[in-house]
Amino acid sequence: MSAITRDEVAHLARLSRLALTDDELDHYATQLDAIIEAVAKVAEVAAEDVPPSSHALPLTNVFRADEVRQSLTPEQALSGAPAVEDDRFRVPRILGEEA
Amino acid sequence: MTMVYDEALERFEPVLGLETHVELGTRSKMFCGCKTTFGAPPNTQVCPTCLALPGALPVANAAAIESTIRIGLALNCSIAEWCRFARKNYFYPDMPKNYQISQYDEPLCFDGYVDVEVDGKPVRIEIERVHLEEDTGKSTHVGGATGRIQGADYSIVDYNRAGIPLVEIVTKPIPGTDRLAPEVAKAYVTELREIMRSLGVSDVRMEEGSLRCDVNVSLMPRSAAEWGTRTETKNVNSLRSVERAVRSEIERQAGILSDGGKIIQETRHFHEDTGTTTSGRSKEEAQDYRYFPEPDLVPIAPDPAWVSELKAALPELPSVRRKRLQAEWGLSDLDMQAMHNADAIDLVEATVAAGAPAADARKWWMGELARRANETGTTLAELPITPAQIARVTELVASGALNDKLAREVLEGVLAGEGTPDEVVEKRGLQIVSDEGELLAIIDQVLADNADAAEKVRSGKIAAAGALVGGVMRASKGKADAARARQLILEKLGVSE
Numbered sequence: 001m002s003a004i005t006r007d008e009v010a011h012l013a014r015l016s017r018l019a020l021t022d023d024e025l026d027h028y029a030t031q032l033d034a035i036i037e038a039v040a041k042v043a044e045v046a047a048e049d050v051p052p053s054s055h056a057l058p059l060t061n062v063f064r065a066d067e068v069r070q071s072l073t074p075e076q077a078l079s080g081a082p083a084v085e086d087d088r089f090r091v092p093r094i095l096g097e098e099a
Numbered sequence: 100m101t102m103v104y105d106e107a108l109e110r111f112e113p114v115l116g117l118e119t120h121v122e123l124g125t126r127s128k129m130f131c132g133c134k135t136t137f138g139a140p141p142n143t144q145v146c147p148t149c150l151a152l153p154g155a156l157p158v159a160n161a162a163a164i165e166s167t168i169r170i171g172l173a174l175n176c177s178i179a180e181w182c183r184f185a186r187k188n189y190f191y192p193d194m195p196k197n198y199q200i201s202q203y204d205e206p207l208c209f210d211g212y213v214d215v216e217v218d219g220k221p222v223r224i225e226i227e228r229v230h231l232e233e234d235t236g237k238s239t240h241v242g243g244a245t246g247r248i249q250g251a252d253y254s255i256v257d258y259n260r261a262g263i264p265l266v267e268i269v270t271k272p273i274p275g276t277d278r279l280a281p282e283v284a285k286a287y288v289t290e291l292r293e294i295m296r297s298l299g300v301s302d303v304r305m306e307e308g309s310l311r312c313d314v315n316v317s318l319m320p321r322s323a324a325e326w327g328t329r330t331e332t333k334n335v336n337s338l339r340s341v342e343r344a345v346r347s348e349i350e351r352q353a354g355i356l357s358d359g360g361k362i363i364q365e366t367r368h369f370h371e372d373t374g375t376t377t378s379g380r381s382k383e384e385a386q387d388y389r390y391f392p393e394p395d396l397v398p399i400a401p402d403p404a405w406v407s408e409l410k411a412a413l414p415e416l417p418s419v420r421r422k423r424l425q426a427e428w429g430l431s432d433l434d435m436q437a438m439h440n441a442d443a444i445d446l447v448e449a450t451v452a453a454g455a456p457a458a459d460a461r462k463w464w465m466g467e468l469a470r471r472a473n474e475t476g477t478t479l480a481e482l483p484i485t486p487a488q489i490a491r492v493t494e495l496v497a498s499g500a501l502n503d504k505l506a507r508e509v510l511e512g513v514l515a516g517e518g519t520p521d522e523v524v525e526k527r528g529l530q531i532v533s534d535e536g537e538l539l540a541i542i543d544q545v546l547a548d549n550a551d552a553a554e555k556v557r558s559g560k561i562a563a564a565g566a567l568v569g570g571v572m573r574a575s576k577g578k579a580d581a582a583r584a585r586q587l588i589l590e591k592l593g594v595s596e
Contacts, residue, residue, distance in 0.1 A: 015387055017190045054183065054392035060400040066125050066162035069132025074142045077150060077258075087141040088239070088255035091192040 003040075004032045100354045104278075104346060107318075107353030113280040114326050115273040115345065116315035117224075119291055121266045121301045122234060122308070123166050129233045129264035130157030130200065130396075137307055141257035149262035151196035156395050159184075163264035164207070165409065166300040167231045168401060170266055171208025172410045173294050174226050179207050181400045184231075184393035192256055193235035201232035201267075203390040207399065213294070214418060215286040217279050219432070224287050225271040236261035266300075272326065280316075281345040288312050288341050293417035305337050312341055314369075316348040318356060327352075328362040332376050334369045344369045348376055424448060428457035434465075441469060443479050449486035450493075459493040460486075467507055471514060484513050491520045504577050505529045531580050535587075538571075538579060542587055545570040557592045564588055 009029045013020045020028070046052075071077075074087045083090035102110075128135060131148035147155035171178055182205035186198045211226035237260050242252030268291065276283040292310055295303045303310040317329035330352070335344045347369075352362055366379035415423070421444065425435045428451070438444050443464045450460035464479060468489075472479050492509055495501040501509065501524070512523030524530055545567055546553045555563040564585060571584040589595060 015188075015190065015389070055394065055397055057397060059397040060181070062158065062397045063161035063164060064132075064158040066127050066160050067132060068127045068134050069146070071133045071144050071146050072150075074140070077142045077145045080152075085241075085255045088257050089142075089192070090253055090255050091238075093240075093242075093251050093253050094191065 003036045004029050100358070101347075101350040102353040102357060104350055107349050108278045109321075110357065111318035111320055111327075111349075111353050112274070113276065113345075113349050114317045114319065114329070115270075115276060115280055115284055116329065117270045117273075117284060117287060118313040118315070118331075119268045119288060120234075120311040120313075121170070121268065121291075121295055121303065122310075123163050123264040123266060124299075124301045124309075125160055125162045125166070125264055127160060128262040129160050129163055129231070130262055131155075133259075133262065135263050137309070139259055142259060144259040145261070149195070150258060151194075157200065159396060159399070160264060163231060164399060164401075166264075166298070167207050167229065167266050168406060169298055169409055169413065170268070170295070170300060171211065171229045172406070173298055173413055173416060174208070174211040174213055174229060174268070176208035176211030176226060176229055178401055178406050179205060179209065179399075180403070181205075181398055182207055183398045184396045185390045186393050187232075188389045189387075192254065193238055194261060195236070195258060199233060199235065200393055200396070201390075202230035206230035207401075213287060213290055215283065215290050217282045217286050220279075222276065222279075222283055222286070224273055224283075227269045227271045229266060229268050232265050232267060234260050234263040234265040274326075280349065281342040284314060284345045285338055285342040289338055290417065292338075297414050297417050297420070299414075308336070311336070314341060314344045314348070316345055316352065317362070318349065318352045320356070327356070328364050330362065330365055330367050330376075332367045332369050333379065336371070340369055340371060343374045344376065347374055351376065428461070430457065430461060434461060438465060441465065441479060443469075446479055446486055450489045453487040453490035455490040455493040456497075459496075460489060463489050463493070463510070467510055471510075482514060483516065484510065488513055488520050495520065495524070499580065500524070500531055501529065502531060502577070502580070505531065529578065531578050538575075538584060539587060541571055541574050541579065542567075542584065542591060545574055546588070546591065553592060556589070556594060559594065561589070561594060561596060 006025050006029050009025050009032065010020070013025070078084045078087065078089065081089045122135075125135060127133060128144075128149055131146050133144045133146050133149055136144065148157055168178055182202065184200050185203035185205075187201045187203070188198045190197065206228035208229035209227065211229070213224045213226065215222050215224060236256050236258040238254045238256050240251035240254050270287070273283065288310075292303045292305075295301045295310070301309055305311070312335045314332045314335055315329045316332070317327040319325065319327045330348060332344045332348055335341050348367070355362060363378075367376040368379050369376050421435065421439065424444065425432075428447075430438075435444075438447060438461065441464075443461075446464050447457065447460045450464070451457050468479060468482060468484070472482055475482075489510075492501070492506050495509070496503065496506050508527065508529055509520050509523045512518070512527055513520055517523050517526060549567060549570055552563050552566050556567065567588050568581055568585045571579050571588070572581055
């Protein structure tokens with residue numbers, strides 16, 4: 001029984017702005033299914049007395065003091081950018097959306 | 100077609116919702132040590148964490164957590180005993196991580212309220228949640244005619260703002276405001292701004308974006324039982340715009356609904372110049388953000404004892420303070436409301452603290468100084484005069500050294516940069532003539548020049564003395580004490596009142 005449909009993969013691909021072919025949609029649907037199936041095994045061992053957890057460490061309240069630290073220079077910050085203009089990251093236009 | 104406001108309100112009932120974002124005034128960002136200075140050169144306040152470089156990990160800013168809890172307490176919220184950050188995933192280059200760290204179903208504060216007063220009526224705005232997240236970078240769209248994203252060739256992004264702590268305050272739906280909906284929205288945001296100021300957690304400058312407001316509006320026909328579809332209007336950058344955006348959206352939606360159309364759930368943009376909204380992107384469903392607990396940050400579990408301490412240490416809130424000051428000053432509701440609207444309460448309070456009677460402090464700030472501010476298009480606080488200087492002027496008037504006319508000239512001099520009130524009095528020679536000899540000399544001259552009037556007074560027509568007092572005031576260029584001059588004139592002419 002398939003947990004992930006082809007349509008769902010297509011929807012996720014659209015949200016991530018990935019152009020997938022029909023073959024790829026089928027391919028990833030099968031793979032995602034296998035991943036979900038593997039993760040679902042956890043549910044088999046989950047007992048009533050084990051609360052769901054999202055973190056591996058039993059920690060809370062890890063904070064830092066509100067202190068300023070050295071930032072990068074703009075040159076450093078932009079050194080890995082594919083395109084730069086006016087000390088800013090230059091990115092392709094995004095259609096159909098607005099900030 | 101849009102429908103005129105009155106007609107729209109006859110047929111439909113508006114339901115409001117407000118989402119307000121407050122940039123906290125912490126020294127460093129939410130999850131890294133970069134500075135938060137407004138207006139710094141692009142990409143000078145960024146580091147591996149806020150640029151999402153591989154291997155960098157966020158650590159939450161303790162001061163931001165504290166400020167958020169204090170905001171929640173000031174808004175009468177419950178504080179979560181345990182909550183987590185969540186990743187909000189979306190495809191947009193304003194966050195280099197491709198997600199924003201926010202909170203989802205576990206906000207730090209929830210279920211509060213804010214009371215405001217509109218048209219003399221109390222209105223309680225219920226708060227759904229107050230949560231903490233990080234601000235996004237700033238995109239500039241290049242190319243295209245409008246500087247907006249439609250038609251732009253590409254965008255350039257400055258990440259200085261990315262990662263600045265941002266508190267989002269969300270109201271529950273607000274029904275029942277009826278035709279006062281625009282005023283209620285404005286009063287709520289005004290009150291929030293003052294609460295933030297009193298807490299000292301943000302500079303809340305709408306024009307710089309440290310206070311931003313999204314306005315949700317829906318309409319339901321008067322006979323309907325269910326709320327209509329809402330729109331969310333962004334880009335509302337001033338208190339006046341909050342009011343205008345609500346009004347414009349009511350008129351637009353009423354027009355569509357009465358033509359048999361449907362409202363689309365969408366984001367809209369407010370335009371200052373036209374006072375209207377235009378369509379933005381259709382809103383993604385919450386599930387499209389694929390929220391999940393942020394694995395890089397451990398949960399927050401505020402110690403209840405600490406929360407109690409923070410609560411006990413909250414400053415006096417603005418509404419409580421206004422009531423207290425009104426009682427202390429003995430001013431009317433109307434005076435108090437006018438001062439509130441003019442942002443004069445702090446100034447009057449400081450003037451009273453500097454020794455002036457409240458009525459005098461109010462008179463100068465709301466009269467002469469409000470007129471000056473209005474003329475020059477500035478706010479009262481921006482006028483180049485201090486509350487202590489106003490207090491000194493009221494002192495000079497009370498001691499008889501100045502009358503009101505001279506006091507106005509002193510204020511004019513101080514505003515023109517001629518120095519302190521005492522310096523202006525000195526330089527402009529504005530002291531009331533208190534030297535009796537000088538005054539008597541002026542009176543003798545006026546009596547000699549106005550023999551007819553003097554004779555009338557001598558023969559008992561005391562009313563004619565007014566003209567003589569006027570003459571003395573003119574001859575002294577307004578610097579004589581009019582009451583004393585009248586006394587001396589009558590004495591000289593041998594009559595009594």
